[in-house]
Amino acid sequence: MAGxxxxxxxxxxxxxxxxxxxxxxxxxxxxxxxxxxxxxxxxGVTEAFLADPSPDKVNVGVGAYRDDNGKPVVLQSVREAExxxxxxxxxxxxxxxxxxxxxxxxxxLAYGEQSEFIKDKRIAAVQSLSGTGACRLFADFQKxxxxxxxxxxxxxxxxxxxxxxxxxxxPQRTYHYYHPESKGLDFSALMDDIKNAPNGSFFLLHACAHxxxxxxxxxxxxxxxxxxxxxxxxxxxxxxxxxxxASGDPDRDAxxxxxxxxxxxxxxxxxxxxxxxxxxxxxxxxxxxxxxxEKQAVTVKSQLQQLARPMYSNPPVHGALVVSxxxxxxxxxxxxxxxxxxxxxxxxxxxxxxxxxxxxxxxxLSWKHITDQIGMFCYSGxxxxxxxxxxxxxxxxxxxxxxxxxxxxxxxNVGYLANAINEVTKSS
Amino acid sequence: MNPEMASPSSSSDRRxxxxxxxxxGVEMDSKNDSISAFPTSGSDNNSVFSHxxxxxxxxxxGVTVAYNKDxxPVKLNLGVGAYRTEEGKPLVLNVVRKAELLLVNDRSRVKEYxxxxxxAEFNKLSAKLMFGANCxxxxxxxxxxxQCLSGTGSLRVxxxxxxxxxxxxxxxxxxxxxxxxxKIFTLAGLSVKTYRYYDPATRGLNFQGxxxxxxxxSSGAIVLLHACAHxxxxxxxxxxxxxxxxxxxRSKGLxxxxxxxxxxxASGNLDADAQPVRMFVADGxxxxxxxxxxxxxxxxxxxxxxxxxxxxxxxxxxRVESQLKLVIRPMYSNPPIHGASIVAAILKNRDLxxxxxxxxxxxxxxxxxxxxxxxxxxxxxGTPGDWSHIVKQIGMFTFTxxxx
Numbered sequence: 001m002a003g004x005x006x007x008x009x010x011x012x013x014x015x016x017x018x019x020x021x022x023x024x025x026x027x028x029x030x031x032x033x034x035x036x037x038x039x040x041x042x043x044g045v046t047e048a049f050l051a052d053p054s055p056d057k058v059n060v061g062v063g064a065y066r067d068d069n070g071k072p073v074v075l076q077s078v079r080e081a082e083x084x085x086x087x088x089x090x091x092x093x094x095x096x097x098x099x100x101x102x103x104x105x106x107x108x109l110a111y112g113e114q115s116e117f118i119k120d121k122r123i124a125a126v127q128s129l130s131g132t133g134a135c136r137l138f139a140d141f142q143k144x145x146x147x148x149x150x151x152x153x154x155x156x157x158x159x160x161x162x163x164x165x166x167x168x169x170x171p172q173r174t175y176h177y178y179h180p181e182s183k184g185l186d187f188s189a190l191m192d193d194i195k196n197a198p199n200g201s202f203f204l205l206h207a208c209a210h211x212x213x214x215x216x217x218x219x220x221x222x223x224x225x226x227x228x229x230x231x232x233x234x235x236x237x238x239x240x241x242x243x244x245x246a247s248g249d250p251d252r253d254a255x256x257x258x259x260x261x262x263x264x265x266x267x268x269x270x271x272x273x274x275x276x277x278x279x280x281x282x283x284x285x286x287x288x289x290x291x292x293x294e295k296q297a298v299t300v301k302s303q304l305q306q307l308a309r310p311m312y313s314n315p316p317v318h319g320a321l322v323v324s325x326x327x328x329x330x331x332x333x334x335x336x337x338x339x340x341x342x343x344x345x346x347x348x349x350x351x352x353x354x355x356x357x358x359x360x361x362x363x364x365l366s367w368k369h370i371t372d373q374i375g376m377f378c379y380s381g382x383x384x385x386x387x388x389x390x391x392x393x394x395x396x397x398x399x400x401x402x403x404x405x406x407x408x409x410x411x412x413n414v415g416y417l418a419n420a421i422n423e424v425t426k427s428s
Numbered sequence: 429m430n431p432e433m434a435s436p437s438s439s440s441d442r443r444x445x446x447x448x449x450x451x452x453g454v455e456m457d458s459k460n461d462s463i464s465a466f467p468t469s470g471s472d473n474n475s476v477f478s479h480x481x482x483x484x485x486x487x488x489x490g491v492t493v494a495y496n497k498d499x500x501p502v503k504l505n506l507g508v509g510a511y512r513t514e515e516g517k518p519l520v521l522n523v524v525r526k527a528e529l530l531l532v533n534d535r536s537r538v539k540e541y542x543x544x545x546x547x548a549e550f551n552k553l554s555a556k557l558m559f560g561a562n563c564x565x566x567x568x569x570x571x572x573x574x575q576c577l578s579g580t581g582s583l584r585v586x587x588x589x590x591x592x593x594x595x596x597x598x599x600x601x602x603x604x605x606x607x608x609x610x611k612i613f614t615l616a617g618l619s620v621k622t623y624r625y626y627d628p629a630t631r632g633l634n635f636q637g638x639x640x641x642x643x644x645x646s647s648g649a650i651v652l653l654h655a656c657a658h659x660x661x662x663x664x665x666x667x668x669x670x671x672x673x674x675x676x677x678r679s680k681g682l683x684x685x686x687x688x689x690x691x692x693x694a695s696g697n698l699d700a701d702a703q704p705v706r707m708f709v710a711d712g713x714x715x716x717x718x719x720x721x722x723x724x725x726x727x728x729x730x731x732x733x734x735x736x737x738x739x740x741x742x743x744x745x746x747r748v749e750s751q752l753k754l755v756i757r758p759m760y761s762n763p764p765i766h767g768a769s770i771v772a773a774i775l776k777n778r779d780l781x782x783x784x785x786x787x788x789x790x791x792x793x794x795x796x797x798x799x800x801x802x803x804x805x806x807x808x809x810g811t812p813g814d815w816s817h818i819v820k821q822i823g824m825f826t827f828t829x830x831x832x
Contacts, residue, residue: 034744034751037754040544043541043543064540064541074539078539082532091520091726091727091729092510092729093729094729129759129761130760132759133759133761145479145480160757160761163754166758281539281540281542282539283763300480302482302484303483309580309608309611310615311577311581311759312580314489314729314731317730317731318767319764
């Protein structure tokens, strides 16, 4: 947000400076007053990591899965799908709403294989540019059709959520979520915020594996949240970037969504295949909005397409083909589900190992939250200064909010990491 | 899995209350006034989006929708701008198939996120393709290039950057132009005006009108220029006319924003089609360029393109690039990898590149010969009127001059 503020100031500055001098002289640039933008806090970490020559360096910054050798993974199911696709099909434009086959399969994952909403065609859904693109499309849609609304975003959240709704020009507020003292959920404050928000407010919820804290409401807590949403008439928009990746079981990870659906909410969902299918760079996802009936779903979908057209016309075909090839073939789908569970299990195993290592080192602090939290990230509770020490002294790279990407941990570096964390925290 | 947080009331009391509520179900809820449906309620019967009306079909893509629905055996689709073979089939270039198989067989390749600005190799090669390998602006690091989602995405990112950082928020677009142009610029926050372009009387360029309109544009305004093969008219300025346009624009400080969707596809020669853009770069001034590989590499659905901004200095270019990232990140974080990998594989390999230029020329030649054949067929039937514009116009489209 500092960047945006600076950009605003910059534009005004330029207007004043160049007010009357609008002829571009041969020597000065129109962009002379453009300020350098701050580095993206998350992606900037990887840049710094890559530039570091130290052999001991560890990257627990960005949320991309790594195997136990610290290598990125292309799933077997994905390789096989690509083998079938490569060089065969044409590369014609997809419709603005993307690959219908991919979208159908994707809705089944979120809403349930036998979902009545799918059968009744009540869901307006379009292929999106991964989770970011889905959130942005929804934010633009919200701005256009509920221009007086604002969005409640959990504190903390993935930093880009703020950017997305800001650029869509939807005012935002935060609601209590993380409880620093217990490194868990601040449930009573969260419920208070839900109650105190004006009726009919829009809320962003992380369906599972909250990013960056790894702290999720329990099933009972989700039921209470859902009930309170009914009381207040709030709108729930779920960002689900980790289905299958959190517990290893996609249906279990979608529990929060299923509870809201059972309770009759008309929700919105952003889904991403970046992590659970390892398709990061392919930018494949889906935005869906549950509507009153089929007619309204058609209507809403047409408007979502109107927003996509002036942004990128139609979404990229390759990743969508990979997804629909896998999910459309029972054998490949089975293989995929197995591979997702392997990834989730490895993460869970690393949580256990990190905690055990820290406890063995005799750390004076409690590290129970490492195994209580879920998904790719652990909110360690370390301060920015402690994180800076980790980077400077131990070449360990993470975001300064103390978020550890568990995927960056493996059996070779977990001991080193535990030692380093212990060193910088033992006197706190 | 997750511990219940301790709260003042006992957690078991709370659990019982929650259970009771659920067991009591709808009957209990309906007795409670506070849960009656709000206008903005997100539950039960009323959607928060009930008031949304259906959006119109896209005028261009809607044609294909209608074509697909039509059962007639003699139907023709002359709507969407996607290349077709002699047999009326879509075409995947051989060189693209080759590149894809290379990629899929390379087990060292991964699918990680690209940087926000996209595949670096692709960006460099794209800039060289348009500006020329020996372009001083590139050698002086004055050009920033970022991978975007084809032409549309490049235009949108460039327009959002302009709306944030440029002192003028007016963009002039030619009349007519691609239907999506005004929407892109409007949603990006620019205000759209037009300049005269097509002359229905001659079915050619209204050069005088163009000059008049650009001369009276507010200084510093942005001007959208089709680099070649104007869409939808197929009418391009001559090189002399381009030179006059360039002089005029530079004298008024008008900011050129080139849309290049057909490089190589228009004349069959990549360098020839790049001339207008290169003219503007050669004078040392600044400009924006949106490139698309949808048509000339047949990569339509892969959404691969690039936005380049040519700046006065390397320092400015670096700062501009950092601000472009702030536009992209909240839109889609980083661009899709597949199309970029294909383009880079082709552009950097001499054999593949040469193969590509040959296939590209073949596509352009087929279009040119179809123009010729259509023209001759109309003449042979004695169709009244002058149809020479069909062969004078260039690129994928012809403005027939027929009325609805």
